Amino acid sequence: MTESVxxxxxxxxxxxxxxxxxxxxxxxxCPECGGHLATDTEHGExxxxxxxxxxxxxxxxxxxxxxxxxxxxxxxxxxVGAPTTQMMHDKxxxxxxxxxxxxxxxxxxxxxxxxxxxxxxxxxxxxRTRDSKERNLKQALGEIDRMASALGLPENVRxxxxxxxxxxxxxxxxxxxxxxxxSTAALYASARQAGTxxxxxxIANVSRVDKDEIARTYRYIVRELGLEIKPADPEQYVxxxxxxxxxxxxxxxxxxxxxxxxxxQGVHSGKSPVGLAAAAVYAAALLTxxxxxxxxxxEVANISEVTIRNRYHELLEAExxxxxx
DNA sequence: ATGGTTTTTACTGCGTC
DNA sequence: GACGCGGTAAAAACCAT
Numbered sequence: 606m607t608e609s610v611x612x613x614x615x616x617x618x619x620x621x622x623x624x625x626x627x628x629x630x631x632x633x634x635c636p637e638c639g640g641h642l643a644t645d646t647e648h649g650e651x652x653x654x655x656x657x658x659x660x661x662x663x664x665x666x667x668x669x670x671x672x673x674x675x676x677x678x679x680x681x682x683x684x685v686g687a688p689t690t691q692m693m694h695d696k697x698x699x700x701x702x703x704x705x706x707x708x709x710x711x712x713x714x715x716x717x718x719x720x721x722x723x724x725x726x727x728x729x730x731x732x733r734t735r736d737s738k739e740r741n742l743k744q745a746l747g748e749i750d751r752m753a754s755a756l757g758l759p760e761n762v763r764x765x766x767x768x769x770x771x772x773x774x775x776x777x778x779x780x781x782x783x784x785x786x787x788s789t790a791a792l793y794a795s796a797r798q799a800g801t802x803x804x805x806x807x808i809a810n811v812s813r814v815d816k817d818e819i820a821r822t823y824r825y826i827v828r829e830l831g832l833e834i835k836p837a838d839p840e841q842y843v844x845x846x847x848x849x850x851x852x853x854x855x856x857x858x859x860x861x862x863x864x865x866x867x868x869x870q871g872v873h874s875g876k877s878p879v880g881l882a883a884a885a886v887y888a889a890a891l892l893t894x895x896x897x898x899x900x901x902x903x904e905v906a907n908i909s910e911v912t913i914r915n916r917y918h919e920l921l922e923a924e925x926x927x928x929x930x
Numbered sequence: 931a932t933g934g935t936t937t938t939t940a941c942t943g944c945g946t947c
Numbered sequence: 948g949a950c951g952c953g954g955t956a957a958a959a960a961c962c963a964t
Binding site: 911 | 949950951953955
């Protein structure tokens with residue numbers, strides 16, 4: 606942004622001014638001839654005004670690389686750094702080549718020139734869209750990071766999410782979809798892939814996009830990118846729920862076991878994995894005599910108590926079936 | 931759009947502290 | 948009487964077709 610560079614250069618000059626003031630007072634003198642020293646920002650040197658001895662060299666010159674002789678020129682020559690805000694994709698900074706085949710005076714270009722301009726336009730457009738994609742990516746990655754840390758997802762999940770996002774970007778899946786939406790979907794997908802799934806609701810809570818859109822984009826990118834994502838395994842939710850409820854390892858183990866036998870019995874198909882996990886955790890707590898209420902479990906799992914009841918009955922039944930024969 | 935399935939909502943009754 | 952739990956019916960959400 607314009608400010609950042611300007612600010613720094615004015616800061617610099619202010620600092621130099623102060624330095625000069627102190628120099629007057631405590632006599633920064635040339636070691637050769639005893640003359641006055643002056644700092645030359647232009648070339649990053651400290652020079653003696655009398656004999657021209659260069660005292661310090663190769664200081665970093667943070668000032669602009671151009672010289673301005675009046676304020677108008679300063680404005681014209683002032684350069685800007687990379688934009689630090691990603692809100693707009695190009696902030697109107699990128700170059701545009703006019704579509705009319707006229708030169709600066711309005712004269713029509715020769716056919717040779719026209720051809721050249723056409724090529725330039727093509728390339729300019731290519732670079733510009735690449736640029737915009739990079740900015741786009743930057744924002745998306747920031748967003749992914751924000752959501753991931755809000756959900757306590759580890760590093761590798763973020764990595765996978767950004768890989769997915771990059772692929773989506775490369776495959777031109779973005780047009781018509783929001784950056785937010787796609788980054789959220791990417792995160793959701795990667796969390797599932799990594800075996801640390803978060804429910805759609807949890808994801809939706811930290812995203813700026815609503816659930817429906819996340820689900821839609823998620824389905825879309827999974828299909829388009831051919832991602833292989835198995836339905837979430839209920840067991841994957843167990844550790845999280847268990848720790849949020851301060852349950853023992855023993856209870857956690859039993860919850861896992863319940864889910865395993867349930868799976869063998871085929872009780873679980875079609876049921877929501879989260880519900881099953883919640884029920885298993887609840888049942889396990891019961892079996893290990895740890896006090897957890899249904900409402901507490903429903904709270905951490907975001908599942909209704911009714912569902913927990915239904916599921917955990919089924920779980921216990923399945924368990925019995927296995928015990929008997 | 932439709933129909934079947936699952937989940938949620940809302941309400942009620944029972945037992946316990 | 949509040950709380951935890953269980954059950955039910957109807958509504959809502961979800962999913963495949």
